Amino acid sequence: MSNHRRRKHHSAVAKKATQKFFRSIAPTILAIILCLTATHALSAQESQIHTKPIPELIVQSRTLTAGASASGNQITLNGRTLAGAWLQESRTDGQVKTHLSDGAFRQFMGVDFLSSNSAARQPVEWFSPVNQPVVLATRQLKGYRYLDITNFAQAAGWQFQANGDILAIAIPKAQIKDIRQSQQPSGVSNPPFQSARIVLDLDRPAPWQLSQGLPITEADEPAARANREWIVAMEGIADAGLIQRYAPPTSLPNPLPKLPAQPTRQPLIRKLEVVNNRTIISLSVPFGMSPQIFTLADPNRLVIDLRPDALVQRDITWASGLRWRQQFVNLGTERFPVVWLDINPQQVGLTLKPIGTDPNSQTGIAPLIQMAQQSSVVAAINAGYFNRNNKLPLGAIRRDGQWLSGPILNRGAIAWNDSGQFYFGRLTLQETLIAANNQRLPILFVNSGYVQSGIARYTPTWGTSYTPLTDNEVLLVVQKDRVINQLLGGKSGETAVPIPQDGYLLTLRANATNTASQLPIGTAVSITSTTNSAEFNRYPHIMGAGPLLVQNNQIVLNAQSEKFSKAFIRQKAIRSGICTTANGSLMIAAVHNRAGGLGPTLAEHAQLMKNIGCVNALNLDGGSSTSLYLGGQLLDRSPNTAARVHNGLGVFLQQQ
Numbered sequence: 001m002s003n004h005r006r007r008k009h010h011s012a013v014a015k016k017a018t019q020k021f022f023r024s025i026a027p028t029i030l031a032i033i034l035c036l037t038a039t040h041a042l043s044a045q046e047s048q049i050h051t052k053p054i055p056e057l058i059v060q061s062r063t064l065t066a067g068a069s070a071s072g073n074q075i076t077l078n079g080r081t082l083a084g085a086w087l088q089e090s091r092t093d094g095q096v097k098t099h100l101s102d103g104a105f106r107q108f109m110g111v112d113f114l115s116s117n118s119a120a121r122q123p124v125e126w127f128s129p130v131n132q133p134v135v136l137a138t139r140q141l142k143g144y145r146y147l148d149i150t151n152f153a154q155a156a157g158w159q160f161q162a163n164g165d166i167l168a169i170a171i172p173k174a175q176i177k178d179i180r181q182s183q184q185p186s187g188v189s190n191p192p193f194q195s196a197r198i199v200l201d202l203d204r205p206a207p208w209q210l211s212q213g214l215p216i217t218e219a220d221e222p223a224a225r226a227n228r229e230w231i232v233a234m235e236g237i238a239d240a241g242l243i244q245r246y247a248p249p250t251s252l253p254n255p256l257p258k259l260p261a262q263p264t265r266q267p268l269i270r271k272l273e274v275v276n277n278r279t280i281i282s283l284s285v286p287f288g289m290s291p292q293i294f295t296l297a298d299p300n301r302l303v304i305d306l307r308p309d310a311l312v313q314r315d316i317t318w319a320s321g322l323r324w325r326q327q328f329v330n331l332g333t334e335r336f337p338v339v340w341l342d343i344n345p346q347q348v349g350l351t352l353k354p355i356g357t358d359p360n361s362q363t364g365i366a367p368l369i370q371m372a373q374q375s376s377v378v379a380a381i382n383a384g385y386f387n388r389n390n391k392l393p394l395g396a397i398r399r400d401g402q403w404l405s406g407p408i409l410n411r412g413a414i415a416w417n418d419s420g421q422f423y424f425g426r427l428t429l430q431e432t433l434i435a436a437n438n439q440r441l442p443i444l445f446v447n448s449g450y451v452q453s454g455i456a457r458y459t460p461t462w463g464t465s466y467t468p469l470t471d472n473e474v475l476l477v478v479q480k481d482r483v484i485n486q487l488l489g490g491k492s493g494e495t496a497v498p499i500p501q502d503g504y505l506l507t508l509r510a511n512a513t514n515t516a517s518q519l520p521i522g523t524a525v526s527i528t529s530t531t532n533s534a535e536f537n538r539y540p541h542i543m544g545a546g547p548l549l550v551q552n553n554q555i556v557l558n559a560q561s562e563k564f565s566k567a568f569i570r571q572k573a574i575r576s577g578i579c580t581t582a583n584g585s586l587m588i589a590a591v592h593n594r595a596g597g598l599g600p601t602l603a604e605h606a607q608l609m610k611n612i613g614c615v616n617a618l619n620l621d622g623g624s625s626t627s628l629y630l631g632g633q634l635l636d637r638s639p640n641t642a643a644r645v646h647n648g649l650g651v652f653l654q655q656q
Contacts, residue, residue, distance in 0.1 A: 072165030075104065077207065078173075078235060078277065082108055085144045085632055086167040088160070098153065098160050098167075099139065099146035103633030110208035110302075112294060115315045122147055122316070127205035127295045140319055140653065143376050145631045156205060174206035174236035174300075176279055179245075181268065184305065196268055198283075200302040206236045208302060210293060212638040216266065216284055225287045227266055231280060232293070232304065238272060238279040246272035268306070288596040308596040311337035319653060321347025322379065324630060328595070329611050336600060336608055339628055339636040340589035341379050343651060345420030352416060352586065354399045354543055355380060355650035361463035362404055362447060365391045365644040368627040369634055377650035380629040381576055381588040384545045385621050386646035390469070390493075392449025393646055396427055396544025402461045403429070406446030409563040412548030412618050414578055415539035422580050424551055424616040426562065427544055428532040431457065433506070435525050441515060443506075443527070453510035457527075458499055465496040466505050474516045479503035483523045486516060543578075543649055549606035550579065550617035557606045572598035575605045575622035578649065579614030587614065588649065590628040590636040621645065 069089040075082050084104030089097050102122065105111050114123040114133055119140075123133040124147075136147040153160070153169075161168045178201040183194045213229030246269050271282040283304070285291065290310035294303050313327040321344035328335040343350060355375040357364035365386065372380040384395040384405070396407035398415075406429050407413060413427040431443035433455065444454040447462040451469050458466040468475070473489035479500040487497060489507070499505050508515055519525070531537050547559040559569045575591045591608055593599050600608060602619060609617040624643035628636045 070162045072162075072167060074166045075100075075108075076166060076168045077108055078169070078171055080276070081166075084108060084167075085146070087141070087146050088162055088167070095150070096160075097148060097150050100149050101144040101632050102138070102147050103144070103631050105147055105149065107633055108207060108209060110210075110293070110295070112312075113314065113316060115313075117315075117317050119317045119319050119322075125295065126152075127297045127300050129297050140378075143373070143378050143631065143653070145318060171207060171235055172204065173277060174234070175203040176234065176236050176238040176242060177201045177203060178239070179242055179269070179272075195289075196306040198268065198304040198306075200234070200304075202236060202300040202302065205295070205297075205300055206234055206302075208232060208234045208293070210291060210638070212641050213282070216270075227284045227286055229270070230283045230285050230291050232283065232291070232302075234279045234281070234302065235277075236279050237277065238274055243272055243274065288593070309335060309337075311339075311592075318630065319378065321350050322651070322653070324635065326635070329608055331600075331604055331607055331611065334597075334604075335595040336604075337592045337595075338589055338608065338612060339592075340587050340612065341381075341628065341630065341651070343379070343586045343588070344584075345416075345422075345586050346584065349652075349654040351418055351652045351654065353541060353650055353652065354383065354397050354404065354647055356397075356404070356647045362393055362449075362461070363391050363463065365646050367639065367642060367644055368629055368648050369632075369639055369642070371645070371648055372629045372650060373632065375650050376652070377629075378631055378653045379588070379651035380627075380648045381578065381590070381620065382625045382627050382645045383543050383576075383578075383620050383647050383649045387449050390449060391646065392469075394448070394450050395546070396429075396542050397647055398540070398542035401540045403446050403459070404461050406448050407542075407544045408445065408448060408450045409546075411544055411546035411562045413536070413542055413544035413546070414616075414618050415536050415542045417539050417541065420584065420586075421539075422586065422616070423535050423539060424548060424580075424618055425533050425535065426546075426548055427536055427542070429529065430532060431527055431529045433525055433527055435519055435523055439518065441518075451509070454512045455515065456507045456509065458505045458507065460499050460501050460504075462499060465498050466507070467494070467496045468492050468507065470509050472513070474508040474513045476506040476508070476516065476519055477503070478506060478525060481525060483519050483521055483525060486519075486521060543647075545618060545620045547602060547619055548617075549577065549602075549619050550610055550614050553582075553610075553615040555606045555610065557602060559602055569602055572601055573623050574599040574626045575602075576620035576626045576628075577605065577609050577614075577617055578620060579609050579617035581613045582615050587612070588628065588651075590626050592626075592636060 071087045073085050075084040075086055085101035087099040106113060112125040114125060116123055120138055121135050122138050123135045125133050128134060134152060139146050157172050159170045180199045182197045184197045185194060211231050213231055215226040216229055266284040268283055269281060270284045273280050285306055288308050289306045292305045292307050292310035296303060309328060311326060311328060316324040318324045323342040325342055326339040329338045355371055357366040357371055368380055368382050384393060384397060386393050393405035394408060395411060396413050397405040407427045410426050410428045415423045429446060431446060433441040433443055441455060443457050444452060445456040447458055468489035469492055471492050475487040475489050475497055476483050477485040480502055497505060536542060547557055547562045547564060549557055577589045579587050591600055591605060605619060625645045627634055627642045634642060
């Protein structure tokens with residue numbers, strides 16, 4: 001069979017298979033179409049991407065019947081499988097429109113998003129002429145914001161092929177013709193500094209991805225201040241001479257006698273290699289610096305600046321009532337990169353709720369990005385503390401009036417309702433078990449991984465069973481307000497005890513085990529429950545963390561009273577926070593390392609939150625847990641550097 005006939009035969013087979021697939025999912029397709037918002041007209045600037053014509057590329061597949069749609073959560077980029085939401089729809093004129101989630105577009109293609117005050121239009125830069133951004137139409141659907149990249153991709157010579165829930169994207173490979181290094185003055189920085197610049201000369205625009213690696217430690221060097229590895233991967237092939245230029249030196253067959261070690265400056269480019277038709281550049285970035293990457297056209301260049309203030313300022317209206325903001329916030333002579341989401345809780349359809357790894361159990365940890373996608377939220381931030389070893393919560397989580405985890409240590413918490421009202425304060429739950437003869441016994445903890453001597457209670461919201469957290473607990477099974485059994489827990493972590501759906505378990509620890517004799521089988525019991533402050537009783541949703549930072553526009557930080565350690569109080573670390581503003585908006589924020597140094601102390605965090613407009617603010621779990629999620633992407637860090645967490649706060653957009 002000739003090549004022409006073989007291509008024609010394969011094309012016919014593919015077309016029949018695609019038509020059969022879309023006939024089978026037609027009902028689902030119709031439902032998706034009805035959910036979609038109207039498509040907005042594209043700016044004429046979209047056609048201004050300058051690329052060389054590529055006549056050998058086929059046009060975008062148009063096997064969809066008119067009015068049909070396809071979607072999925074996986075893409076293949078030049079054969080590599082990646083997690084990314086996409087959507088295709090056909091028009092009556094025969095054109096197939098392709099939409100990619102903005103998270104996938106930004107992370108996998110290297111497209112830079114510019115500030116915008118319209119949720120319907122997103123200006124972007126990608127090898128664009130100076131001051132000529134491309135403007136893409138957007139739409140919201142099921143937790144994602146999709147960008148119409150049809151004309152953008154056509155101008156760049158990309159081709160698409162949908163196969164089930166996978167969208168294959170084929171992009172021509174660029175040639176990396178040269179790599180140049182130089183030093184650049186900071187310009188407006190105070191104090192001024194010299195940034196290292198690396199420029200890749202390309203023969204055409206090409207997608208690129210950035211990720212952070214591990215610390216590059218030398219002997220006797222603390223990891224906290226070591227160089228960091230950053231990896232730039234480009235859909236392009238480096239010239240053989242470039243690969244040789246950055247090849248590691250080979251060992252001499254007869255090495256010279258070992259001399260005393262001399263301090264050496266690590267090269268910025270540690271390694272350059274071509275793997276699976278991609279060029280991988282490993283950078284050694286000094287402590288306090290980060291890569292800031294942008295693209296230029298005519299000629300096409302990828303520019304990597306290593307700067308202490310690499311965060312790019314953005315103010316993007318991502319959806320109605322939801323803004324993505326990031327900028328450096330000054331605190332004296334220090335500058336802190338802050339990334340936050342500004343949410344209007346009065347916007348119809350926007351609601352906030354705690355999210356977790358498993359709706360049926362309080363045991364488990366997962367990356368926030370996974371947790372958010374499972375919960376179908378548009379935005380999220382990591383929230384309360386937890387025990388990373390046993391994967392149990394350590395603080396207040398209440399959702400829809402049910403305690404998933406009770407408060408501990410009178411720590412700071414935020415409470416809210418679905419009408420957009422909020423309350424911040426320090427929270428204690430006071431529960432009392434009342435038995436015969438008006439006998440009253442304090443219940444110290446409810447559904448908690450925090451272990452102390454005394455009585456704790458576990459309800460069905462904890463899960464289907466409870467496994468003792470300490471040795472020799474006495475477990476009382478309460479069903480329909482009556483003790484129906486007493487059990488010995490034995491060794492901790494070994495035997496799970498079922499929690500009755502119409503009752504709860506009481507666990508008596510340490511000295512409280514003597515109380516078991518006062519609660520024999522058959523004893524009728526009841527419980528009183530209230531919060532302190534009583535204001536918390538008014539709200540169905542609560543998230544505790546701490547310490548409380550700002551209340552009624554005053555800094556009220558008192559970490560010692562909330563039983564945080566002195567080391568924690570002094571620590572400089574990446575931090576997460578949540579707050580409300582004077583105009584009633586809610587903000588969830590991530591604060592990373594200051595320019596040239598480490599993250600904020602708690603005192604600095606309180607002041608930073610006040611500086612961005614918070615009148616009430618709460619510190620959330622931080623460090624490696626800090627993660628700020630929006631529409632399938634982490635805004636504040638590389639996903640591979642974010643630790644797994646127990647819970648988060650999720651923003652739901654119900655009108656999708």
